[in-house]
Amino acid sequence: NYLLAGSEGTLAVITGVTVRLLPAPAEVRTAWITFDSTVDACEGVQAILAAGVLPRALELLDTNALRIAGGGAALLLEVDGPVGTAAPQLERAVDVLGERPLAVRPADTAEKTAALWELRRRASDEIKQPFAHHLSEDIAVPTGRLAELLRRLGDLAATTPELTVVAYGHAGDGNLHVNLLYDDPDLGRRVRLLSEQVFRLALDLGGTITGEHGIGLLKRPYLAWEQDATALSLQRAVKQALDPAGILNPDKVL
Numbered sequence: 001n002y003l004l005a006g007s008e009g010t011l012a013v014i015t016g017v018t019v020r021l022l023p024a025p026a027e028v029r030t031a032w033i034t035f036d037s038t039v040d041a042c043e044g045v046q047a048i049l050a051a052g053v054l055p056r057a058l059e060l061l062d063t064n065a066l067r068i069a070g071g072g073a074a075l076l077l078e079v080d081g082p083v084g085t086a087a088p089q090l091e092r093a094v095d096v097l098g099e100r101p102l103a104v105r106p107a108d109t110a111e112k113t114a115a116l117w118e119l120r121r122r123a124s125d126e127i128k129q130p131f132a133h134h135l136s137e138d139i140a141v142p143t144g145r146l147a148e149l150l151r152r153l154g155d156l157a158a159t160t161p162e163l164t165v166v167a168y169g170h171a172g173d174g175n176l177h178v179n180l181l182y183d184d185p186d187l188g189r190r191v192r193l194l195s196e197q198v199f200r201l202a203l204d205l206g207g208t209i210t211g212e213h214g215i216g217l218l219k220r221p222y223l224a225w226e227q228d229a230t231a232l233s234l235q236r237a238v239k240q241a242l243d244p245a246g247i248l249n250p251d252k253v254l
Contacts, residue, residue, distance in 0.1 A: 025080035028056070029090040030113045032105040033075045033097070038062040038167075040100045041073040042147035045171045048077070049143055051096040053089055056080045058172030059120050062150060065127050065168045072102065075171065076120050078113075124177070127166045131181040135191050137198050140175040141207030152201055153178065156194060162187060163194070175211035199225065215253050223253065 035041040041060055048058065059076040066072045079089040094104050107113040128134045141149050150167060157165035162184055169176040178198050180191050199209040199222055208226060210216075215223050224232065239248075 025056070025086075026083045027086040028078060028080045028113070029086040030076070030078045030107040030116055031090060031094065032107075032116045032119070033077060033094070034066075034102045034105070035073045035075070035100055036102055038073040038150045039147045041075050042150055042171070044075060044097045044100050045146055046144055047096045047098070047100075048093045049172070051092060053079065053093045053096075055093070055172050058170070060146075060168060060171035060176065061120070061123055062167045064164060064166040065123055076116060123168050127168075127179060128181065131164070132183045133181070133185060133188070133191075135180040135195055137178045137180070137195050138169075138175070138211045138213045139178060139198060139202035139207060139209060140173065140211035141202055141205040143171070143174045145205040145207070146171060146174060146176075149176070149201065149205055149207075153198070156197055156201070160187070160190060160194065163191065169211075173211070174207065196222070217252070220253055 033041075033044070035044065038060075041062070045058060045060065048055065055077055057076065057078040061074045061076075063073045066074055077090070077093055079086050079093065081089060090106065094101070105116075107116050153165050153167060157163055162182055164181040166179040166181060167176045168179075180194060180198075182191060199219075202209055203226060209222055210219055
């Protein structure tokens with residue numbers, strides 16, 4: 001039995017935990033797949049998942065991210081399983097992409113796999129380096145809405161030419177990091193308002209205003225956009241009943 005209310009340690013009471021150990025995968029296969037457009041890459045994500053392939057990782061770098069770091073849009077796809085199963089999974093995933101990819105770059109050694117993951121890890125720093133200021137947001141939508149999300153983010157970016165919008169992240173979960181990049185400090189207020197539109201967009205598409213980093217202090221004013229007054233009141237009542245002194249992560253979310 002367990003009870004969780006709020007997030008980030010606001011209130012957590014756990015009375016029992018069952019742990020199931022899984023063996024390390026016997027086989028892993030990785031590929032870097034490039035596309036002409038971000039929409040093609042997002043449609044590729046949906047095609048892979050719809051085919052029943054369950055990747056251990058499916059990372060997206062959108063057109064702007066790859067333009068800054070080298071051009072194009074890309075997916076980093078990784079699958080695993082018992083001996084003899086990972087390679088066929090990778091082949092199936094590539095097959096269902098059809099004509100969408102520009103190129104498929106499989107990694108056939110541990111060193112090549114590490115090099116592909118290094119490309120992905122560098123993305124966060126490299127996209128920010130050319131700009132004086134950035135605001136990074138973390139949202140998630142159903143994977144079938146990724147392409148629409150990226151299209152509408154492009155429309156949003158077009159309203160402010162001085163702003164560059166870059167998205168990358170865990171496409172297999174529908175979780176993307178949306179970065180608003182700019183140089184003019186006078187754009188700060190405008191960028192904050194645009195970030196609120198990003199939250200609204202995620203909710204319009206059936207998603208959430210936070211994918212993996214929690215509400216935190218900065219997103220606390222927007223929590224009511226996603227959870228109605230009844231849900232929030234219930235969580236506050238539970239917290240008050242079990243933490244009347246307010247010592248569990250005070251003044252955070254609830």
